[in-house]
Amino acid sequence: MLSLRQREQWQAWVLLAPMLLVMMLLTAWPLLRTIWLSFTDAALIGSGEAPGWIGFENYLFAITDADFRSSLWRTLYFTVVSVAIEGVIGVLVALLLNQKFAGRNVLRVLVILPWALPTIVNAMMWRLNFNPDYGSINALLTQLGIIDGYRSWLGSPDSALNAVMFADIWKNYPLVTLLVLAALQSIPDDLFEAARLDGASAWRRFRAITFPAIVGPLSVALVLRTIDAFKIFDIIYVMTRGGPVDSTKTLSFYVYQESFSYLRAGSGAAYAMLMTLLCAVLITLYMLLLWRQRCKGSAYEG
């Protein structure tokens, strides 16, 4: 006869087991398997032979690989710059949407649209907008007299990465806006009223009231965005395919090519693991943030 406590424990595990089993099969096991692959010379389309163990060779090759290093820097540039801009625009738009004006509710819905647009459609849409022969961006900028003639934004190594970042920022700043706006709406109005009566300047009010209220959700949003930006793949695949001259080849794209274009599964796995280790730092940061927020019992977590 089980005690009540033991029975409760048992119930809890029974309810949990199917989900945990599926997650183990689909994530934990593949992850371990990728680690194993990264120490072998496995090929994607094998000759039927078992892959041979080659120790750290893939890793040694990866860290001395100049191409890999430049794609790492490219990814960091992409991540840091686009997330920073998304943060600034996101907060500014949230502050705007928190003001009272006619049509505010319509604008609040509009801002959701870029986020809801499928990633691939977004990429394809900007590819068409940036089209060198008849794209709307060329047409608009020429007709406004800002540029002299049509340019190949995605076709030149100087501008391709920035054009992709532009598309990514357009789609993703609404995430920051939505999370920050929710926090702004939870600030009681009389707090601002009291500060204004006490003669606090607008900047002072922002520093003392607004900023403390949004800093939690803002950091959650920015870390989430950083993790996603670091993994960027879809938009690059559609807009530039890593080109021209590798100028938009990010880490995910690099690993994809190594494994599925050059069919080197072993070394592809090693690159993937290096990328995962870098990502793990960010994921840990996110988990700490969530944990802290939960301990505080913050209201916005729904």
Place this chain on the structure above:
Amino acid sequence: MKVKLRHVGKYAAALLVAFSVLAPMGWLFLMSVSAASDLTRVPLEWLPRQWDFTRYGKLLSLEPGQPGVLFLHALGNSLLVATGATIICLLLAIPAAFSFSRYRGRDGWLFASLAIYMVPPVAFVLPLYFLLQQFDLLNTRPGLIIVYCSLILPFLTWMLKNQFDTLPQDIEQAARLDGLRVWQVLLRITLPLAKPVLGAAALFGWLLAWDEFFYALLFTSNIAAQTLPVTIAGFTAGRATDDGLIAAVGILASVPPLFIAIWLQKTLVSGLASGGSKG
């Protein structure tokens, strides 16, 4: 005077935001209804001289040789895969979330599953490829459904757990004292109370699958299982295709997510905070 200036600034900023959101999407729509000659005219006249809706007709016809064959199959695959994966995940996530919410002491597992959800898919993709190959599931819809569970399941569990936490527990305790079993409590009391959010969470999960590209690109190879994102990417890569047609496909593929997002406005924020962003 100062107040007036502030008002003008506010409306100017609001107009700028509205324009920046609507202009690129509006152009996509204009492309889809402009005749090819209007599209490529330099300088661009923006509004087509001739409105041309035939591309939508082509996409919605199953006549052989039409792009509609590709599109409609992809649409079917996307619907089936996203719906199938969401249903399976709901069945698994509801008891798991209930367990996390009502029995203390297993939070480590919850956070671990959320953490692994953020690991880049490149870390799983090779073993999953070999696994699907072994069971002959490459380029099949069931194969994709299985793989998508790894995306939707942790997300749904987290969202539902947070939701269950906010429900009052005294009714459940009373029901337990009256002799109901755990699963009876879950089915008859907790789920009906959580119903509104259950739907929202499921739609979020559905959107994740609808949007997924990386796995679909690598695990499918033709109309038997290719989803909409892969088909769209394929259209863009093709050399001789008409850009207006690609634009029309994009418009059609965006309709369901845009409606869902507008409809879910209210619950959107709590979902986003738990990682419902789409790379």
